[in-house]
Amino acid sequence: MELTIKLFAMLAEQIGPTVTVTVSTPAAMVKPALSQRTPALKAVINNARIAVNQEFIADDRQVLQSTDEIALIPPVSGG
Numbered sequence: 001m002e003l004t005i006k007l008f009a010m011l012a013e014q015i016g017p018t019v020t021v022t023v024s025t026p027a028a029m030v031k032p033a034l035s036q037r038t039p040a041l042k043a044v045i046n047n048a049r050i051a052v053n054q055e056f057i058a059d060d061r062q063v064l065q066s067t068d069e070i071a072l073i074p075p076v077s078g079g
Contacts, residue, residue, distance in 0.1 A: 002022050003064060005072055006071040014041060021033040026061050027050050027061070030070065054069065
């Protein structure tokens with residue numbers, strides 16, 4: 001299934017605001033699919049949190065639908 005993932009912070013700066021990846025339905029497949037496309041950012045991608053329909057998910061086994069809004073948000077710091 002093709003999913004469009006919204007990216008934020010450093011990921012958006014390096015890759016762009018959105019990216020389309022082909023994954024199987026569990027949310028756990030989003031990070032590996034994106035890491036395969038951009039291996040240099042694998043560490044940042046692995047530390048990012050996945051949000052589905054504007055809520056962070058706690059279970060990477062959540063089944064995704066093609067209509068879900070998916071975001072990948074890396075750790076950020078502020079002062």
